[in-house]
Amino acid sequence: MSKRTFVLLILLMTLSLVGIIFVQVYYINGSLKTEKARFRATVNADLNYVSNELGKREVDKYYNEYQNLDTEKKADSATVSQLLIYQQNNNTKETLIFTSSVLEENYKLTSTLFDIGLDSIGIKSIIGTSSTEVYKNEDLTDRDLGESPITRIISSGTISQAQRSAFENAFKALRKTAPIHQRVSENEIRDLLKSTFAKDGINLDFEFAIFANDLRTKVESDGFEYDKDSNYSIPVFTDENKQTPYKLLVNFTNDKEFILSSILWMILLSFLFTLIIMITYGGALYQLIKQRKISEIKSDFINNMTHEFKTPIATINLALDAIRNPKIIEDKEKVVRYLGMIKEENKRMHAQVENVLRISKLEKNELNISKERLNLHDLIEDAITHVELIVEDRKGYIKTFLNAEQTSVLANESHFTNVIVNMLDNAVKYSPEAPEIEVYTENVGTNILLKIKDHGSGMSKAAVKRVFEKFYREHTGNIHNVKGHGLGLAYVKRIVEDHQGYVSVESEKDKGSTFTIKLPLIS
Template sequence: MSKRLFIILVLLMSLSLVGIIFVQAYYINNSIKNEEEQFDFKVKRALIYTSREIEEKELEGYYFKYQDLVDQKKQADTVAISQLFIYQQNSDTNETLITRSGILEENYKLSSSLFDMGLDSLNIKRILNSTETKIYSNQPSLDNEINVNPISRIIKQGRLTEAERLILDQSFKIFASRKPIHKRVTDRDIFELLSQKLQEDGIDLDFEFAIYSNDLATKVQSDNFELQKASTFSIPVFTDEIGNHDYRLLVNFPKRNKFVQSSIIRMTLLSIIFTSIIIIAYSSALLQLFKQRKISEIKTDFINNMTHEFKTPIATINLALDAIKNPKVIEDKERVMRYLQMIKDENKRMHAQVENVLRISKLEKNELNISKDRVKLHDLIEDAITHVELIVEDRKGFIKTHLEAEKSSVLANESHFTNVIVNILDNAIKYSPDAPKIDVYTENVGTNIILKIKDQGSGMSKAAQKRVFEKFYREHTGNIHNVKGHGLGLAYVKRIVDDHQGHISVESEKEKGSTFIIKLPLIS
């Protein structure tokens, strides 16, 4: 797959995932809005119901009083009364409020006993289609102050016309408006009406309420009501015939948001869970794609490098063989022996490279049988140095040992662990541009022995230090290929050290060299 196509596929997959997330978020947001609108609608409907019910309940009470007056008059006199008289005695001010309404203009005189007002008699004059309220002092001198116009038909028929009912409603409301709000409706009435209607609509939620008059709180309110304009629902109560009002019923729900969200919380959680799974799966797949692409590039580099490594010794062997075939050379035994030694060395070199690859493959499959014996780490170090000291001397370098550990007995495989040290020393030599300068240290720390191999070579970057023990990894050096290798040596080193219950790490700085540190457990 080309790099351009790979990038396009990744972008398309990423856009699709982002699109899915936005769709889910949009759906959840719309669901919450719809639930909030439904909640608001149900609450407003409950408020309208409550307002209407308390108004109708108040009017109903006055109609009962009116009917009592009508029944009393039927028993007391043959002359019927169609007029409504509503009165209220005020013991504090010694005054009486009288509201009268009627349809016909007639005169009628009533005894005060009908209304039990404390007045001797009433003269009432009815003015067509009018409503009037007067205040009287509770004194006998008020006799004949009011004129009455009765309509006999109302009592005879026992029912009211629509016009008569409107007049009565108006009269009742005018009279009721003079009473304080806490005497017109109680906290319990509002609570019961609201609770009933809300529960019918599926809202089983605690609420607080209050009645306000011109933005001022009245005595009618629940214990914990707090005015929050942003989240408080309100509706006018006790309106007159043209819609004017002095009072508003306010309701708020302290746990409104939690209630609204609870209805879609399950679907939201499922959406979040499945979206998270998609994100995790997508991220993992994307990571694997990048890893596979990187591995593919590394393997390609490895094959190219391996081909180059094999090409050189094969070419050398071919040249040596062609030289030996030359009649002049074949008679020169010294030259023949030199060419044969060259062939042997190059063959050994190729064999060693193949062994490295096979060794790593066996380690990954856990097929490499590593038997361990009690060995002295210092002896392994000395043996490993002998493998590379000729190369170091040839490059005018040195290897100094500082074996200060008093105890160096470890449980290890002599062959493999010697290869570990040789590989590290070989790296120190290869990555030293000038004469190799290598120091080897050992020390005891607790129940462990620490081995440090320090060089003064080219060092490595921080990024390379994190990946130096990965298989096939080699630090990029641009177009410079002055150091040969397959990126397998240090991967082999780490696998062997791990198999010995040890730990290996590296400390390095560009142009200042590297230090490889191996920690192994001691045995008594």
Template sequence: MNKKLFVLLVVLMSLSLIGIIFVQSYFINRSLENERQQFSLSVKRALSFVSKQIEDYEYRNYRDKIQSYLYNNKEPDSSAVQRLVVAFEDDDNDQTIIHRNIILEERFKIPSLFFEIDADSTDFSKYTNERITEVYKKSSLDKGSFERVSQIREIDDMEDEAKSFLYRETFKDFISSVDYPLYKRISPELIKVFIEKNLKNEGIEIDFEYAIYDNDLSTKIRTENFEKSLNTYGVPVFLDNNNESSYDLLVDFPGRNKFLISTILWMIILSIIFTSVIIIAYSSAIYQLIKQRQISQIKTDFINNMTHEFKTPIATINLALDSIRNPKIIDDKEKVLRYLGMIKDENKRMHAQVENVLRISKLEKNELNISKERLKLHDLIEDAVTHVQLIIEDRKGYIKLHLNADKSSVLANETHFTNVIVNILDNAIKYSDGAPKIDVYTENVANNILLKISDKGNGMSKQVQKRVFEKFYREHTGNVHNVKGHGLGLAYVKQIVDDHQGYISVESEKGKGSTFTVRLPLIS
């Protein structure tokens, strides 16, 4: 895939994912805001019902106390009469209909002790309604006589609605004119019952705190933990005849936010689950794309490196074969043997490279049988050094051994672990532009032995250090192939060390060399 197209696809997919997350967040916020508004409306509606219930409760108490007193009282202190007379002429039936509505107001003085206020007495009124409907012959009225056809007479208290209105108005005027303690008008427990019932009717069943304030000053009617906050709602209570009041019922919901979130919790959970699935799938897809791209690039580099490394041996073998076929050389036994030796060496070199690939493959599939035995690590180090000693001397370098470990017995495979040390030494030689300068150290740490191989070569960057043990990985050097290899040596080293229950790491600085550290468990 073209690099620009790959980057474009990643950018578009990322923007789409960010857009999905943003849209999800937006709708969740909108839903939460709608729930918050609905909650506020429900609370305000419930509190308005509470205010009305408080007023009705107080009025019923007033009416119940007053009614028995008024109707048992024999003589009013004063009375007043209001009359309404309506006459209707019915010519077709020769009738005149006269309706009289008489309202009698009787005033009584009731001792104030009855209401526990500081006054001698209080005036209250009782209303009686008398309705008379009389039907006369119209012709008899014209002649000056009163011939009554029928009469309907009703005497009772005023209509319930009118009576209730008058009593309620009277009560409001009375209660606003006296200094009646608030805690005697209604109990805190009853207010709590009213609030709970009306909130439940609105579908709100959470804990709350409440208080009644008088001109922003707290009264005795309040819960212990009430505090004003952003979640406090209020409604006026004990309204007078002008629908005004200095009292406010305030209700606070400490757990409002949790309650609101719980109403859309299923939506949040599903959104998180689905979004997480999308993110995981997206991340996995991107990872696989990048991994496949890296593998493709690594394979390409591997093929190029292998081709480059096979090209020289093949060319050398061809030249050697052509030389042997030359009539002038074929009779020269010394030269023929020399060319045959070159062919054998180059063939061994290609065979070793193929073996490296096969060994890594078998290690990953756990098909490589590695038998271990008790060995001295110092002996393996000395054996490995002999493999590269001639190359070191040819390049005018040195290998210094500092075998300071008192104990060096390990459980290891002689061939493979020798190859591990040779590979590390070979890397130190290859990545030294000048004469290789290598120091080998051993030391005992607890129940382990540490093997450190330090060089003063080219070193490597932090990024390269993180990936140096990956299969096929080689540091990019452009098109310059001054260091031969195919990125399998150190991958093989790590596989073998891991199989020996060991640990390998590298410390390096660009231009100052590298130190490979191998830790192996000792055996007694």
């Protein structure tokens, strides 16, 4: 896969994920708006029911009282008048009929407000003025009431079902002269609202108040706060023309949480599925990048292996061609020399194949590693013998500073010797000049530290982080001045970890590297 195709694929996947998240947010936002509208519609319907019920209850109360009167009292104008007209003074039996429908008694106003000159801002004009006509009960029937339903009720003492509507309209016109707190109580409104909301599943705390001409009345709950944007309102006690100065206002303390809870399951599921998609996308992206890196590493590995095998194969071919030469084949010394070269090159290729097979077996957990009590210093001395001829041939040296007093470890002799050999061989490879290698041991607590230090080319910080990765080799362009295929240190790491140890490296470019192995001691 080309780099351009890879980038395009990632870009398309990212855009798709962003699009899915955007659609989810848009859908949830739309659902939230729908739920808000549904909640408002439900509350408004409930308030409309409460408004109608309050008016109906008031009419029914007086209508039932009238129906329960004796036949004689139904025809008695004074009795009926006391039911239908606001009776102010029971001692004088004088009936007061207000000509204004706006009563100062409705409002939460005290005399102190007027004493300090509040009426200068026109509070009286807001409330309105009212005049009162006083009639003796015996004079009420003589008042010019015309042919109103009330007149017919008083004169006939009876009311038919057909006259019920006219009775209600006449009653409403008369009752609106009474103060609102005498028409309905706070408890009555609260109970009616609570039961009505409960039928629609709205079990929320609420506060309410009745306003008259946009001013507070005495009918309100203690915690009510006016908020134009959050209050729900409905006219109450309307007359036959659907007009009224009164409005019932209601607000909820946690309606937003209630609305949100109705679609909470949808939000949680959307979040969960989106999170799964994001995790899956991240995993897929990680695997794509990882596979791409592995592909690049394997390409480098194949190139390195090809280069590693080309030299010994070419050497073997040249040696065989030389041996086949009639002049050479008669020279036993040269034949032995060429045969030795063939053997050494064959051994090199065999060692490289063995390293690959070791890593493969480690990956599959098929490598059988039996451990026994060993002396780490003995393993170090044995490993040094494998590389000291190469070091001497390059005019270098290996110095040992084996200062650890306790050296017993639980290890596999063959594999751990290979670990030390690989590290020494690595130090030799990355020493452009004569190899200068120092080997240290020391005890730290219940552990023993093995340090192998060289003064070679060192590594960059990026290489230090990845030096123990399988197939990894620091890029040096097409120059193969260092033999290898990136498996030696990966093998070292796996074997050390299998021995419950830890391996690390410190390095600086052009100043060399120090590899440290930490192993637990056994008593």
